[in-house]
Amino acid sequence: MKRSILGLMYLIHGMRQAGIPVDQRLKQIGLNANAFDPSAVIHADLEWDILRTLAKDIHPELGLDIGQHYALAGYGPLLMLLLTSSTVEKALKNAIQYQALTHLSGQLLLKESSDCVALEYQSKQLDQPLGLFRAQSEISGTLKFLQEIHMMAGLVFPEIRVELPFPPPKDADMLFKFQQYYGRELYFDCPYARFVFQSNIMNVGIPSSDAITFRLYEDKCQMEIVRFQEDTLQGTLIESVRDFLDIQRGYIPSMAETAQALNIPERTLRHQLQQQKTSYKDIREHLIRQKALKLIDDPSVSIERIAEMLGYSESAAFNHAFKRWFGQSPRQYRK
Secondary structure, three states: OOEEOHHHHHHHHHHHHOOOOHHHHHHOOOOOHHHEOOOOEEOHHHHHHHHHHHOOOOOHHHHHHHHOOOOOHHHOHHHHHHHOOOEHHHHHHHHHHOHHHOOOOOEEEEEEOOOEEEEEEEOOOOOOHHHHHHHHHHHHHHHHHHHHHHHHOOOOOOOOEEEOOOOOOOOHHHHHHHHHHHOOOEEOOOOOEEEEEEHHHHHOEOOOOOHHHHHHHHHHHHHHHHHHHOOOOOOHHHHHHHHHHOOEOOOOOOHHHHHHHOOOOHHHHHHHHHHOOOOHHHHHHHHHHHHHHHHHOOOOOOHHHHHHHOOOOOHHHHHHHHHHHHOOOHHHHHO
16 A cells, blocks of 8 residues: 655655755655655655665664654644544544554554553564664654644643664663653663553543544545555556656656666666556656646646646646647636
């Protein structure tokens, strides 16, 4: 299943804040983070390929700082769903159910016992430096998420025990940073990341609870999940190329940039697409046509702005292409 591009966007933002030349690395594969479409979805394999370029030679422990720059604002419907839940228990279970709408690439679970409850996060690919870096960022970001959602809901953040699935830093200063952020009850070398609370927190009511608003945003979250699960073009490679070209607004990467992002030679990409009865040009044009039809139905967006959003330097070129595709000019189509 695809997931929201927000996780990648927050990771990039955090890397910028940490002083990593992330924009230069994105430029190598034809991407500009400022042009990313927040509503875009991305396959895990494609996200991994992009991360390989972004996180090259970065120490995994930098993830501690990067995760602290993740923000709640982009979560939209999910944020409102949690804030309008009736109890902490309901909010946590909704977070589990709709975790595909968050920054997490692994699996989030809720484990309950007689005296405590644990929010458990099972990270992926911890045996690789890149996977460890992503896990450290996501775990750090999850604690910030928990703290901020409590604050926004008008609740006091409780005492917790934190368990991390990797060894402690060897550097004393870095170890101190971990202890400062995660708190006194911090344990390393655990099977999974876990945030452990006293079980009585589950019954705490949320002051901002509202049943009508909750149902509204529950429907919106369900619609988003369905969108992520929708059938896509056949073939993983076709899907990856399409997703990569669809990440941002106003610029579509070249075939060479696409091949570099997917970590395969350009000639191999061309050959494999031919074997699947398509080409980079066909995928690119199909995507632009779909976007053009969607944008042309919105009267608030001018033809000139649509041309710009689709990567055309002149609206005349867009008009010519649109007429070739649909037999009418954009203005004729709108009437």
